[in-house]
Amino acid sequence: MSIAPVRRAAHAAVGVLAWACAQPALGQAADEAAANSAAAFDEGVTEAPSEHPAPVATGGTSAAPRLDPQAARIDALEAELHELREMIADLKGSTAANIAAVRADQRANTVTIANGRPTIASGDGQFTAAFRGVFQLDAAHYDQDAPRSLATDFRRGSFGDAVENERARDLNDGANFRRARLGVEGRAFGDWEYNFLYEFGGSGVEEAGRISAAWVQYNGLGRWKIRAGAFSPPGGLEEAVSTNGSLFAERAAASELVRGIASGDGRTAAMVWANGERWTASLAWTGNLIGAQTFDEQSAFVGRLTYVPARGPDWLVHLGINSTVVVEPPASGPDVENRVATNIRLRERPELRVDGTRLVDTGNIDAEGLSTVGLEFGAQRKNLYVQAEWFGIDVQRRASALSDPNFSGWYVQTGWTITGEPRRYQTNNGTFDAPRGEKPFSWKDRSPGVWELGLRYSVLDLNHLEGAPGTIPLASTVRGGEQEIFTAGLNWYPNANVRFQAAYQYVTVDRLSPGGTAFGAAPATPPAGAQVGQDLSIWSFRTQYAF
Structure with a gap:
């Protein structure tokens, strides 16, 4: 069997990884990339010309093509895509939490003492009271x-x-x-x-x-x-x-x-x-x-x-x-x-x-x-x-x-x-x-x-x-x-x-x-x-x- 379909699938997977890192809607894109890679592999397996004729069955047995290595690679790429999607989702969540915390800090009042003078100030600086x-x-x-x-x-x-x-x-x-x-x-x-x-x-x-x-x-x-x-x-x-x-x-x-x-x-x-x-x-x-x-x-x-x-x-x-x-x-x-x-x-x-x-x-x-x-x-x-x-x-x-x-x-x-x-x-x-x-x-x-x-x-x-x-x-x-x-x-x-x-x-x-x-x-x-x-x-x- 030709390895060209596997190479095409690998290249497609790498492209999907790069594209997913640059796009905010990663979840949907990752699913589409995985589906396209699988389709490309199936098409290559069924339609690519064989370099050797299929063996003729003898003695009531036949030799089927072995696809386990290619399938394992696809599974690994899909796993990596899934892990990356979860990592970016976590990053989005933590970023949103940090922004919320910063905004909360901006709204919070502060108390300072400069040269012995106590001062209360709102987080946005709009209100102050110095004693x-x-x-x-x-x-x-x-x-x-x-x-x-x-x-x-x-x-x-x-x-x-x-x-x-x-x-x-x-x-x-x-x-x-x-x-x-x-x-x-x-x-x-x-x-x-x-x-x-x-x-x-x-x-x-x-x-x-x-x-x-x-x-x-x-x-x-x-x-x-x-x-x-x-x-x-x-x-x-x-x-x-x-x-x-x-x-x-x-x-x-x-x-x-x-x-x-x-x-x-x-x-x-x-x-x-x-x-x-x-x-x-x-x-x-x-x-x-x-x-x-x-x-x-x-x-x-x-x-x-x-x-x-x-x-x-x-x-x-x-x-x-x-x-x-x-x-x-x-x-x-x-x-x-x-x-x-x-x-x-x-x-x-x-x-x-x-x-x-x-x-x-x-x-x-x-x-x-x-x-x-x-x-x-x-x-x-x-x-x-x-x-x-x-x-x-x-x-x-x-x-x-x-x-x-x-x-x-x-x-x-x-x-x-x-x-x-x-x-x-x-x-x-x-x-x-x-x-x-x-x-x-x-x-x-x-x-x-x-x-x-x-x-x-x-x-x-x-x-x-x-x-x-x-x-x-x-x-x-x-x-x-x-x-x-x-x-x-x-x-x-x-x-x-x-x-x-x-x-x-x-x-x-x-x-x-x-x-x-x-x-x-x-x-x-x-x-x-x-x-x-x-x-x-x-x-x-x-x-x-x-x-």
């Missing part, structure tokens, strides 16, 4: 002259505040939690962000609890974002940096005072803002602080523009301008025929809050509006940086022939990181944040953490036509006082969560008494023109943990 917290415990010693009676000791605090008049002569040595915050922030449906932050700290006295931030933001407009709720719109270079990473425990007095006019934590507001690699822009409408109710709510606008005109691999220059415009001050009572006073009051503490006494104060000014202009400058080269701001404040009196008072303030500060790490410039809000070390502090590994020195000189002038000492003020005079502060500080960052700040401040307050009953009935109010300011030193220390 935040910070406590800042401040301790301070106020080094000032010993107090005497009100009749002979003329040092004073806010106008008309008997408690502050007492405290100005003996500021409180002690400690308080400046900030104690807990909250959650995150993302929802991809394009939305939210933030809820509750505050239990305070200035001099801890509070029962209040809303520090509660806002929602839409990010689906490209660079531009829209935010509404309660928050502090950026109103300056120092105002925009987080207090967790600021160079000193408190902002410079001029920056803090302007911030308090129409911004600050817990301010109801709506804002549009955007940023690029070198610029930021924001504009917000603001109302009252949460918890402050007036007869008519204050209405104001806060705007800021920043730009980085020059930068290199390890240096940059920052420029900025900001403005606050109060278009409607809060009313002090029912607005009957537009005769009720709409007061604006500017006052500020030294750059520490262990004692809450304000040493400079304009008192109430009946005004129809207020506007500020702020100029910003910042520069950084490696681990050295400097920043400065100047603010001009104009108050427009309401229905008055008196001159409109103008006030001003400025500061300059510099920081040098001893261990070499630079402050981090934040492009999203145009400000300088705290340095970060590569390795946390470790006594065993001799890793020091990050050490930083800081210096600042600030001036806040709330005087208008103040006149000379010993004189009676003019009708337009505002004797709010001038405060100058020199600060030297040392910061230690053992790791990304913990910070310690030690600082020394020398405070000079030059302020004249307006006389009358400005501070209260005699002897609370010193004679007109008497010096009610003072010089003092403050030693302070802050312990902070933030995540």
Whole structure:
């Protein structure tokens, strides 16, 4: 018998194997290939010409052709095809199971802790919730002259505040939690962000609890974002940096005072803002602080523009301008025929809050509006940086022939990181944040953490036509006082969560008494023109943990 049919069958079987490996519908194809191979073999056996004539039967017997080897080969090929079909079926099943597992993992929530901050995220990244917290415990010693009676000791605090008049002569040595915050922030449906932050700290006295931030933001407009709720719109270079990473425990007095006019934590507001690699822009409408109710709510606008005109691999220059415009001050009572006073009051503490006494104060000014202009400058080269701001404040009196008072303030500060790490410039809000070390502090590994020195000189002038000492003020005079502060500080960052700040401040307050009953009935109010300011030193220390 010829072996050509067997060869043809073998070739057909090999072709079927190759074809089956490339086709998804293997089961049906394998059956068809096996059937065709068997048919081809049968046809070859019955129709192929024989090389030798069939033997003639003799003696009642005949010799039949032996087909066992060929049949065995066909059976082996069919077995291999069947095994291959089962293998591919198993592969399809396992692949489908793996895909289902991957999809299940994508849908599963994840919990991570980065730099001590717990974060929950959905598998598709559309929803996140990060828990935040910070406590800042401040301790301070106020080094000032010993107090005497009100009749002979003329040092004073806010106008008309008997408690502050007492405290100005003996500021409180002690400690308080400046900030104690807990909250959650995150993302929802991809394009939305939210933030809820509750505050239990305070200035001099801890509070029962209040809303520090509660806002929602839409990010689906490209660079531009829209935010509404309660928050502090950026109103300056120092105002925009987080207090967790600021160079000193408190902002410079001029920056803090302007911030308090129409911004600050817990301010109801709506804002549009955007940023690029070198610029930021924001504009917000603001109302009252949460918890402050007036007869008519204050209405104001806060705007800021920043730009980085020059930068290199390890240096940059920052420029900025900001403005606050109060278009409607809060009313002090029912607005009957537009005769009720709409007061604006500017006052500020030294750059520490262990004692809450304000040493400079304009008192109430009946005004129809207020506007500020702020100029910003910042520069950084490696681990050295400097920043400065100047603010001009104009108050427009309401229905008055008196001159409109103008006030001003400025500061300059510099920081040098001893261990070499630079402050981090934040492009999203145009400000300088705290340095970060590569390795946390470790006594065993001799890793020091990050050490930083800081210096600042600030001036806040709330005087208008103040006149000379010993004189009676003019009708337009505002004797709010001038405060100058020199600060030297040392910061230690053992790791990304913990910070310690030690600082020394020398405070000079030059302020004249307006006389009358400005501070209260005699002897609370010193004679007109008497010096009610003072010089003092403050030693302070802050312990902070933030995540």
